[in-house]
Amino acid sequence: MSFAKAFSPALREIRIIFSQTGPASAGTRQFIVSKYPDIKKHNPDLPVLIREATGTPARAFARFARGVEQHVELENLSAPEVEAKVAELISS
Amino acid sequence: MLRIVSSVSRPTSTGLLGKVAVTTHTPHNGRRSFSSTSSRGADITLTVDGKEVTVPQGSALIQACEAAGATIPRFCYHDRLAIAGNCRMCLVEVERSPKPVASCAMPAMPGSKVFTNTPLVHEAREGVMEFLLANHPLDCPICDQGGECDLQDQSMRYGSDRARFHEITGKRAVENKDLGPLVKTSMNRCIQCTRCVRFANEVAGVEELGTTGRGNDMQIGTYVAKTMDSELSGNVVDLCPVGALTSKPYAYHARPWELKNTESIDVMDAVGSNIRIDSRGVEVMRIQPKTNDDVNEEWISDKTRYAYDGLKFQRLTTPLIKRGDRFVSATWEDALAAIADGLAASGAKDDEIQGVVGHLTDAESIVALKDLINRLGSDNLALDQPGGNAAPVHGVEKADAILLIGTNPRHEAAVLNSRIRKSWLHTGLEVGLVGERADTTYGYDFIGEDAKALSNFIAGKGPFVEKFKNAKRPLIIVGSALAEHPDGKAMYNDLAKFVEKNKDKLVTPEWNGFSILQRVASRPAAYELGFPKFIYLLNADEVDPKSIPQDAFVVYQGHHGDLGAQLADVCLPGVAYTEKGVTWVNTEGRAQLGRAAVSSPGASREDWKIIRYVFSWPIYRWGPLPYDDILEVRDRLWDISPTLVRYDVTEPTSQEIAIAGLKTLATQTGGAKVAGTPLRNLSQTSTKLILYQERESVTMAQCTRAFVKGENYGFTAFA
Ligand code: SF4
Numbered sequence: 001m002s003f004a005k006a007f008s009p010a011l012r013e014i015r016i017i018f019s020q021t022g023p024a025s026a027g028t029r030q031f032i033v034s035k036y037p038d039i040k041k042h043n044p045d046l047p048v049l050i051r052e053a054t055g056t057p058a059r060a061f062a063r064f065a066r067g068v069e070q071h072v073e074l075e076n077l078s079a080p081e082v083e084a085k086v087a088e089l090i091s092s
Numbered sequence: 093m094l095r096i097v098s099s100v101s102r103p104t105s106t107g108l109l110g111k112v113a114v115t116t117h118t119p120h121n122g123r124r125s126f127s128s129t130s131s132r133g134a135d136i137t138l139t140v141d142g143k144e145v146t147v148p149q150g151s152a153l154i155q156a157c158e159a160a161g162a163t164i165p166r167f168c169y170h171d172r173l174a175i176a177g178n179c180r181m182c183l184v185e186v187e188r189s190p191k192p193v194a195s196c197a198m199p200a201m202p203g204s205k206v207f208t209n210t211p212l213v214h215e216a217r218e219g220v221m222e223f224l225l226a227n228h229p230l231d232c233p234i235c236d237q238g239g240e241c242d243l244q245d246q247s248m249r250y251g252s253d254r255a256r257f258h259e260i261t262g263k264r265a266v267e268n269k270d271l272g273p274l275v276k277t278s279m280n281r282c283i284q285c286t287r288c289v290r291f292a293n294e295v296a297g298v299e300e301l302g303t304t305g306r307g308n309d310m311q312i313g314t315y316v317a318k319t320m321d322s323e324l325s326g327n328v329v330d331l332c333p334v335g336a337l338t339s340k341p342y343a344y345h346a347r348p349w350e351l352k353n354t355e356s357i358d359v360m361d362a363v364g365s366n367i368r369i370d371s372r373g374v375e376v377m378r379i380q381p382k383t384n385d386d387v388n389e390e391w392i393s394d395k396t397r398y399a400y401d402g403l404k405f406q407r408l409t410t411p412l413i414k415r416g417d418r419f420v421s422a423t424w425e426d427a428l429a430a431i432a433d434g435l436a437a438s439g440a441k442d443d444e445i446q447g448v449v450g451h452l453t454d455a456e457s458i459v460a461l462k463d464l465i466n467r468l469g470s471d472n473l474a475l476d477q478p479g480g481n482a483a484p485v486h487g488v489e490k491a492d493a494i495l496l497i498g499t500n501p502r503h504e505a506a507v508l509n510s511r512i513r514k515s516w517l518h519t520g521l522e523v524g525l526v527g528e529r530a531d532t533t534y535g536y537d538f539i540g541e542d543a544k545a546l547s548n549f550i551a552g553k554g555p556f557v558e559k560f561k562n563a564k565r566p567l568i569i570v571g572s573a574l575a576e577h578p579d580g581k582a583m584y585n586d587l588a589k590f591v592e593k594n595k596d597k598l599v600t601p602e603w604n605g606f607s608i609l610q611r612v613a614s615r616p617a618a619y620e621l622g623f624p625k626f627i628y629l630l631n632a633d634e635v636d637p638k639s640i641p642q643d644a645f646v647v648y649q650g651h652h653g654d655l656g657a658q659l660a661d662v663c664l665p666g667v668a669y670t671e672k673g674v675t676w677v678n679t680e681g682r683a684q685l686g687r688a689a690v691s692s693p694g695a696s697r698e699d700w701k702i703i704r705y706v707f708s709w710p711i712y713r714w715g716p717l718p719y720d721d722i723l724e725v726r727d728r729l730w731d732i733s734p735t736l737v738r739y740d741v742t743e744p745t746s747q748e749i750a751i752a753g754l755k756t757l758a759t760q761t762g763g764a765k766v767a768g769t770p771l772r773n774l775s776q777t778s779t780k781l782i783l784y785q786e787r788e789s790v791t792m793a794q795c796t797r798a799f800v801k802g803e804n805y806g807f808t809a810f811a
């Protein structure tokens with residue numbers, strides 16, 4: 001799935017949490033560097049929170065209407081795998 | 093680190109007096125700084141009381157003795173101030189030195205043998221104590237320093253049991269000085285250690301305070317009578333080893349042994365100073381600093397120290413419901429029912445439900461409020477800056493060029509300002525300023541005061557450009573006021589591009605040179621989480637009443653009946669920072685845990701608990717928010733941002749992520765027009781800088797009169 005488009009309005013917030021240096025988060029970091037500007041460009045009002053903390057397992061959260069949250073584990077995934085997981089998460 | 097190597101060699105009796113003096117004395121450098129940030133040379137090894145100890149070169153002998161576990165009494169020496177060496181209390185014996193030496197003024201020498209526990213040393217200390225007490229008044233029973241007085245303690249431990257001096261003319265008498273509404277003086281008690289003078293000159297940048305006269309006539313003061321106009325003046329009270337400088341608002345209120353000490357976090361500004369709350373019963377008696385080298389060193393600002401009296405007035409103690417034009421007290425049940433009715437009657441749905449987070453809100457209740465608002469189907473405001481915009485308070489000392497934009501840290505974060513001054517004094521730090529000129533306590537290059545000046549700077553015009561270019565660790569500190577300025581967007585755009593262009597210096601793996609100085613304690617947390625005919629004000633008092641529609645239903649939750657409460661239809665009593673154990677995030681993104689010192693008044697409750705129960709009726713299909721205790725709230729914090737529960741550390745932002753964020757910032761703010769309005773600093777009395785707790789504080793009102801308006805603040809009679 002391409003991230004260069006506007007997401008469904010049901011999606012209210014994306015949070016991506018990972019470690020700055022941990023090898024298990026490498027794919028997630030790569031994903032953010034390549035896709036974050038695209039996502040923001042097409043969804044300027046969608047909050048995308050990127051939070052880094054040493055040694056945290058990489059995870060992504062999506063919040064939908066009425067505070068319903070879903071999340072996926074991104075630990076040890078490569079960049080394309082992260083992409084697939086996140087795409088699945090936000091379209092769920 | 094100082095470390096003890098071994099304790100093998102024993103002292104020899106040849107170490108006593110009468111040996112040929114090998115002069116190890118080098119003129120000491122008064123500017124030496126022993127703070128955690130000074131650079132260290134090689135290590136040296138010496139022997140103290142038979143213990144071998146290794147300390148960094150350039151340490152004072154007193155530090156070596158401390159490292160060896162020998163306590164040295166002292167009055168004038170202080171870790172964070174320059175060395176004066178004038179009280180002589182720290183005398184120790186050094187092998188082959190004809191006289192006892194003042195260990196604070198003597199550098200530690202490799203291989204020297206030091207004795208701190210010999211008859212000679214004891215006699216020397218006793219002698220010094222006797223001299224100091226010869227002219228010290230015997231007013232301990234009515235002295236506020238009693239119980240925490242270095243002179244008292246050390247005379248018990250090291251002094252003699254009788255005095256030989258009987259002055260026929262009476263003891264030395266000195267006139268008291270009027271230093272303003274915060275510091276009370278009783279100059280008869282002064283022992284001329286000059287700690288206060290060194291603090292004022294080095295740390296606070298108030299150069300008026302000094303000494304006049306010599307010998308018996310020496311006095312501490314400003315020579316021409318003047319109040320001590322500094323936002324850090326309260327620290328001299330802690331520094332003064334005797335009762336010469338004491339706290340005026342706290343005068344005769346309590347004795348130290350009656351107080352319960354609770355270590356907590358300050359919320360008066362976004363520095364997140366570590367404090368100790370001293371309380372007696374349910375009352376906060378005073379606030380003292382707690383040492384934390386990474387945040388506030390040993391200092392706190394006067395606002396932090398003295399605004400606590402505001403906690404006693406105008407508190408909300410029971411839930412209130414507005415009936416007609418007045419508030420009536422209600423039970424929690426009725427108040428929550430009134431809120432539920434209010435929501436239904438207002439017909440608000442989705443984004444018409446707004447949550448507003450004010451100053452002084454802790455991370456737990458912000459998260460709870462966010463969850464609540466989200467559940468109601470609303471999403472009002474989310475700020476999604478990557479965490480890379482946090483100002484490293486600590487980094488300030490590593491920077492060699494600082495560009496301040498639209499901020500005067502002296503008023504917005506006084507302790508941070510003292511760090512800039514420290515660095516400016518001791519290193520070649522260059523400071524540039526875009527914004528209103530102000531007295532910052534250090535010199536700066538004035539670049540201009542509007543967006544044009546900034547773009548000129550970025551285009552490479554002006555004298556400061558060179559200095560900034562040549563700096564190895566340049567730092568940009570953007571005031572939070574910039575976001576509220578009409579040209580804010582354009583300036584952010586300029587800056588984002590500039591930082592990206594110079595990313596090899598400004599954003600490297602070990603240095604993040606682009607930072608935003610937040611103004612109040614909860615702002616960083618609100619940015620972290622994302623937040624804006626139903627309005628829920630959580631501690632929010634800085635809302636403009638005009639921005640609230642007439643027919644909106646307003647809930648106010650907070651601890652003071654102030655502006656926000658006036659607008660409310662229902663008030664829920666929350667608790668103040670001294671009454672709850674919660675997470676506070678400072679401007680660097682450092683999460684710190686505060687602790688409750690006193691119980692909360694009346695029916696008030698911890699804020700996250702209140703929010704948890706709002707709309708918890710079965711008709712809303714859900715129960716209370718899904719956390720039963722504070723640990724579960726913190727689990728939720730961990731899901732929102734793990735940094736919020738990583739206590740006491742700052743999490744760096746990685747380079748690539750920071751740059752990706754900057755790029756987005758640049759595109760988002762692109763094309764903004766420049767109106768050219770000059771940037772204005774928030775004045776000391778501006779409502780934006782004054783928190784509502786302070787508005788209730790008598791002490792702070794007196795400070796405003798004395799320092800901002802220059803009036804007689806009406807407290808002189810006490811002095
Ligand atoms: S007033 Fe206190 S701190 Fe200042 S010189 Fe006197 S004793 Fe020292």
Ligand code: FES
Pocket residue numbers: 165166167168169176177178179180181182183194195196197
């Ligand atoms: S502490 Fe050394 S002379 Fe005062």
